[in-house]
Amino acid sequence: MLAKTESVALVGSDARLIEVEVHVALGGLPTFRLVGLPAKSVVEAEQRTRAAVESLDHRWPQKRITANLAPGALRKEGTHFDLAIALGVLAADKRLDGQAIADWVCVGELALDGSIRPVRGVLASAIECRRAERRGLLCPSVNAPEAALIEGVETVAVSSLREAVEFFEGRWDPPKVLPMPPDVEPLVEDLREVRGHEGAKRGLEIAAAGGHNLLMIGSPGSGKTMLAQRLPGILPEMSFEESMEVTKLYSIAGLLGEGRSLIRTRPFRAPHQHISTAGLIGGGHGLARPGEVSLADRGVLFLDELSLFRRDVLESLRGPLEEGVIRLARSGGVVNYPANFSLIAATNPCPCGFKEDPYRGCTCTPRQLRDHDAVISGPLLDRIDIQLVLDRLTRDELMGAGAEQGDSSAAVRERVEKARLVQLERYGSALKTNANVPKRELMTHAELTPAARTDLADSIEKHHLSGRGVTRVLRVARTIADLEGAGSIYPEHIADALLLRLCAIEEHFQAEAGR
Amino acid sequence: MNMRQVTPRDPEWTDGLNALDPIDPPEVLFVEGRPLVPRKKCVAVVGTRRCTVTGFELAMEFGQALAEAGFVVVSGLAMGIDTAAHRGALEAGGHTIAVLGCGLDVAFPERNAILQKKIGARGTLVTEQSLGTPPLAHHFPARNRIIAGLSHAVVVVEGGFKSGALITARLALDANREVLAVPASPRNPVGRGPNHLIRLGEATPVTSPQEIFESLELEVAWREAPPTPGQPDLEAGELEVLHALGADSVSADQICRATGRPPGSVALTLSKLEIRGLARRTRIGRYEITRTGLNASLAT
Numbered sequence: 001m002l003a004k005t006e007s008v009a010l011v012g013s014d015a016r017l018i019e020v021e022v023h024v025a026l027g028g029l030p031t032f033r034l035v036g037l038p039a040k041s042v043v044e045a046e047q048r049t050r051a052a053v054e055s056l057d058h059r060w061p062q063k064r065i066t067a068n069l070a071p072g073a074l075r076k077e078g079t080h081f082d083l084a085i086a087l088g089v090l091a092a093d094k095r096l097d098g099q100a101i102a103d104w105v106c107v108g109e110l111a112l113d114g115s116i117r118p119v120r121g122v123l124a125s126a127i128e129c130r131r132a133e134r135r136g137l138l139c140p141s142v143n144a145p146e147a148a149l150i151e152g153v154e155t156v157a158v159s160s161l162r163e164a165v166e167f168f169e170g171r172w173d174p175p176k177v178l179p180m181p182p183d184v185e186p187l188v189e190d191l192r193e194v195r196g197h198e199g200a201k202r203g204l205e206i207a208a209a210g211g212h213n214l215l216m217i218g219s220p221g222s223g224k225t226m227l228a229q230r231l232p233g234i235l236p237e238m239s240f241e242e243s244m245e246v247t248k249l250y251s252i253a254g255l256l257g258e259g260r261s262l263i264r265t266r267p268f269r270a271p272h273q274h275i276s277t278a279g280l281i282g283g284g285h286g287l288a289r290p291g292e293v294s295l296a297d298r299g300v301l302f303l304d305e306l307s308l309f310r311r312d313v314l315e316s317l318r319g320p321l322e323e324g325v326i327r328l329a330r331s332g333g334v335v336n337y338p339a340n341f342s343l344i345a346a347t348n349p350c351p352c353g354f355k356e357d358p359y360r361g362c363t364c365t366p367r368q369l370r371d372h373d374a375v376i377s378g379p380l381l382d383r384i385d386i387q388l389v390l391d392r393l394t395r396d397e398l399m400g401a402g403a404e405q406g407d408s409s410a411a412v413r414e415r416v417e418k419a420r421l422v423q424l425e426r427y428g429s430a431l432k433t434n435a436n437v438p439k440r441e442l443m444t445h446a447e448l449t450p451a452a453r454t455d456l457a458d459s460i461e462k463h464h465l466s467g468r469g470v471t472r473v474l475r476v477a478r479t480i481a482d483l484e485g486a487g488s489i490y491p492e493h494i495a496d497a498l499l500l501r502l503c504a505i506e507e508h509f510q511a512e513a514g515r
Numbered sequence: 516m517n518m519r520q521v522t523p524r525d526p527e528w529t530d531g532l533n534a535l536d537p538i539d540p541p542e543v544l545f546v547e548g549r550p551l552v553p554r555k556k557c558v559a560v561v562g563t564r565r566c567t568v569t570g571f572e573l574a575m576e577f578g579q580a581l582a583e584a585g586f587v588v589v590s591g592l593a594m595g596i597d598t599a600a601h602r603g604a605l606e607a608g609g610h611t612i613a614v615l616g617c618g619l620d621v622a623f624p625e626r627n628a629i630l631q632k633k634i635g636a637r638g639t640l641v642t643e644q645s646l647g648t649p650p651l652a653h654h655f656p657a658r659n660r661i662i663a664g665l666s667h668a669v670v671v672v673e674g675g676f677k678s679g680a681l682i683t684a685r686l687a688l689d690a691n692r693e694v695l696a697v698p699a700s701p702r703n704p705v706g707r708g709p710n711h712l713i714r715l716g717e718a719t720p721v722t723s724p725q726e727i728f729e730s731l732e733l734e735v736a737w738r739e740a741p742p743t744p745g746q747p748d749l750e751a752g753e754l755e756v757l758h759a760l761g762a763d764s765v766s767a768d769q770i771c772r773a774t775g776r777p778p779g780s781v782a783l784t785l786s787k788l789e790i791r792g793l794a795r796r797t798r799i800g801r802y803e804i805t806r807t808g809l810n811a812s813l814a815t
Contacts, residue, residue, distance in 0.1 A: 199768040199778060217799045349799040356764050356799055362565070362704060369565075373798075389800035391766050458790045492779055495786035499767055 003091030005101040006134065007069075007084035008125045009076045011287065012328075012335030013249050013294070015124040017105065017132050019070040020081065022088030028064030034085075036069030039077040039286055039332075048079075048110045049086045052161045055114030061093045075286055075332035080119035083108035083138065086161055087168070100168040104156075105129050106138040114161040118142040121252040123244075126150040138164060145180035145260055146251055149244070182243075183261035191230050191409040196393050198406070200227055203388040203500055205412050208234045209419035210479030211433030213321070213343035213383055215306075215502065218390030220353045224346040225270075227390070228302045231344060232266040233409040235300075236417045239430070242298045245338060249297055253290050267299030269341075273308035277316045281339070286332035293320045296341040306347040307375040314380055317343070321383040324431070340431070345380060347372075357392065385435055385472045386500045419482040434479045439471055446474045447488040455491045459498055473497045518547045518619055527551050531664045541643050541661060547619050548639040549610060551665070552587050557612065558727070559589040559662050559687075561680045562596025562672035563705045568797070570673035570705065572806060573697060574599035575606075577670060580724030582609020584735040589614065589666045591658060592631060594624055596672045596680070601630060605637060614661045615642040616654035623650040641665070659683040660690075668693035668731055671718065674708030681708045684718065693731055694718040702763050749811060752776070756784045757804065757812045760794055764801035 002023045008015040018036075032046050050060050067085050069076050084106040091098040107125050109117040118140045126147035129137045136154030137147050144157030156174045158164045166172035191201060200216070204227060207214045216224045238246070247263045250256050271280060271292045278284065282291030293301060303309060320326045320339035327336050349355040351372050355362040364372070423433055426445055434442065448456065460470055476497035477489045486493070521527045521544045531554030532540055560577050562570060578588045578600040588604035590597040592613040604611035613634045615623070619642055622628035634640055643661060644654060659679055663669060663686040671694065674680030684694045696718035699706020712718035719730045728735050749757065759765065759773040771781050785802055788794035793808035804812065 197768065198771065199766065202778060356797060356801055364565070387800050389766050391768055455786065455790070459786065462790045462792070463796075492783045495783040496779065498786045498789075499782045 001092050001094065001098075003088045003096075003098045003101070005084050005088050005091070006103075006105045007081050007107055008105060008121070008128055009069075009074055010078060010121045010124065010252055011074070011333070013124065013245075013252060013290070013337050015121055015128040016074070017128055017134070018074075018076065018081075019068075020084040020088050020106075021068040021070065022085065022092045023066045023068070024061050024089070024092040025064035025066070030062040030064065032065045032067070034067045034069075036072045037075045038069060038081075039075065041079050042069070042076050042081050045079070045082045045085050045110075048082050048112060049089065051112035052082070052086055052110040052114040053089060055112070056090075056095075056162055056165060058090065058093075058095050061089065065089065065092070077286055077332070078120065079109040079117075080107040080121070082110040083116065083158075083161070083164065086110060087164060090165065096165060096168055103135045104138055105134050105136070106164070107143075108138070108140045108158065108164075110161060116140045116159055116161065116164075120254040121248075122146040123149065123248045123251040126153050126155070127248070129153045138167075141175075141177075142260070143251075144177040146247070146256070148177040148179040149247075149262065180260050180262050182264045189226070189229050189233065189409075191234060191412055192406060194223065194226060194230065194406075197223060197227065197390060199499075200388045200390055201406060201412075203386055204231055205234060205416060206476065206479050206483065206496075206500065207231070207342065207344075207386050208236075208412070208416045209483050210385075210423075210475065211342065211435040212385040212476060212479065213435065214345070214386040214388060215381075215384045216344065216346040216388045216390060217349050218346070218388075219357050219392050220348060222390040222392045224390060225302070225304060227388075228270075228300065228304075228344045228346065229268060230409060231300045231342060232268050234412040234416055235266050235342070236413065236420050238264055238266060238298060246298050249290060249294055249338065253295060255295070267296050268302065269296040269299065270302040270304060273303075273305050275309070275313065277313050280313055281316050281320060281326050282328050282337055284330065286330060288328035288330045288335050288337075290337045291326070293317065293326055293339040293341060294337040297338045298340055299342070301341045301343050303343070303345045306345040306380075307351070307372050309375075311375060314375075317380060318383070321380075324436075343380070343384070345384065381502060382468065384502060385476050387502045388500070415483060418485075419479065422482045422485070434475050434482065442471070442475060442478065446478045448494070449488055449490050452477075452489050452491045452494045455494050459494075463498075463501075465501075469501065473501055476500055518545065520544070521546050521551065529665065530554050531557070531666065532661070539660070540664070543643070544661075545619050545642050545645065546639060547635045548637070551612070551639060551641070552610070554665065554667050556585070557587045557589050557666040558731075559666035559669040559683070560596065560600035560672060561590055561659075561662065561669060561674075561683045562600075563674040563678050563680060563708070564593050564595035564597075565675075565705060566595040566599070566673045567703065567705060568795070569803070570596060570697075571599045574672045575603035576806075577672070577724055577727065578603025578609075578611070579607040581727070582607035582611070584724070584728065584733075585609075587612055589662055591616070591655075591662055591679070591683075592624075592627055592634070593679075594626065596674075598627060598630060600672075601634060601638075605633060611638040612665060613638065613640050614658050614665070615640060615650075616644070616658040617650035618642065618644050618646045618648040620646050621649060655679055656682055660686045663687035663690050663692055666692060668695060668727075670721065670727060671696040671709045671712060673697070673699065673703070673705040675705055676707050676711065678705075678708050681712070684708075684712055688717055695721045695727060695730060697721060700761070700763055752780065753784050753788060754812070756781060757788060757793060757808055760802055760804040760808065764797045764803040766801050770802070 009018045090096040122143035123146040138156045141157035141159045147155040155177045282288045324340040326339040350364045351368045352363045477493040480493040574596045582604040588611040590600040669687040696709035696712045698720045759770045
């Protein structure tokens, strides 16, 4: 006899409906066959399902059983097919009414005693259920609050196979599931706690307002990490859609944690310098798993000690920086993950860290300096608009009995949101910022006053700014003007942008080479 | 190629090399390019490979002025100060002698290969090492004694405590040569060498080509180029920022603090100063004063 139910396969950041067909043959040797490109984790479902079914005091059918996961050409991974397969076997063996399970989508991993374990990607599954207008989703009770976020999908939280069976027999009323709460605003580091660094704080605000990526240069202990950690707190508050996108990704990555709450704070990811390409952009066998760039989606990716990252690893960031998504092709197929993040790269001024430090000499050899510069001026620099130089704080500043504390993160965020609003009106999309609109679009809106035009022309000549360099200065100047609510770009905006312009490394090389 | 061996019996062998007597004069030199010149006509400009932009500019200026005054600039073809000195002399159309720590046919440092070729053609390459000898570490102190030997005086532009430049200065003193040094900011790590020499009274402080000639008691018809005429007058604010800039690079933040002016106005002023060539942005994004800036700041 044949029974049908549905489950989902996770493909990138989305779930796709999978039909689960179970056929119990009338004759033949007692075997179990699972077809439809299952990965090892799916094949093992047989053992778990068998034990779980017998936990219901129902004898595993001693017949030829075939389970098919359709579409057959899509590779399937994960342990969440267990529940659908078990229900299918029970229905095909006439223990359950086949009609009852037909229009439900079931996800859940079975334990040998029949209880149901949490799985990844329940939020994405619920979204798919709504899209395909299925009746409802049967999912592990731990994950149910994720699914309950999606309106119009009936969520049934089950904690054991027995509950699922009794639910379909109409003998068990599932408990009401509350959607997961937004995460309690954690103690985000406040910008007000940062002493000194006035220029850097302003740079951070400009970066947040225009969506610019930035490079921080400073000696060890000058506070690069401290400042970077404060960027998420001044970026605009996440919209519900952004929250859903991030929560969905974290659900798929299995990183939602015990609290299981809707992510409302922007992620901050700081991968270690020895990270592999697969770790950074995503990868793995079969279908790729999300990497750090996707976990930093809508938030901040902080690369500390930029020069210690492998060059090819940094190179891999180009795509996501350009497009905001990462496309990963592996043996199991191509998947897309969102990767829309703000990049903060930090580096010492030189390998020993004390170049141009007023109190300690630099002990690097020319070759070390050259290698260091080669890495920082490498592949990423095209996508970085702002460079901040951090001074080591003096003793007085460190002690600084709360002298001038500056603005709080909340106050800065308000200004940033205002500037973003200006950009939203101008470009007509929340995804477009001064940092990433196409050059042509920027140019039509980057109107310079005559004085500003002269200043820019002078500095192009003086600093040998490249075409790309000029565009970067204009992007930053546009953001500064937006922060001040100015329609066109004034000389002081250009001057501020020039102050923040990227490394004079090339200029410096030219000076050293004697030009 | 005009490569040749020069021994003490050749007319080209200069007096300076013999004067190295107490400290092991070379037995043979391999020379390429123009003939060696008597010691009286040679001044060495030496310093660290890891120089500051200011040091580089100074060395270049010295090389240029010395060449214009008819001197031959001797140095070691290393990166940094040496390169600047050679380049300055060549730019002035003068003669320069580069003393190598490797064979004449070995390009070292690689980044100076072109300069090495140029000097071979328009100046002189000198080495104690035979063809094909690689640049080994111990060749360099030996090379330094030849620099000292060939020259009438040695000018140390920048160098740390243990730099080759200081070795050259020491060898020059031993050979009874004049040693001059450019005083540096106490916070400039590569200014320690020259400052140390000056403090011990071993070197005469010099800050311009004119002073080099004066302290060597040389009568030369060399005049410092007059400052660029019509230096646009500076506003009070610009002057204030200019004064806050020192030889040590400072950040915009530090300027704000030193002058008490708001960041916006400091940014505007800095960018104006930079465009006019009075200030310059360093490798990592700090600001320092330029030569022109210094003149302008002194003039007011």
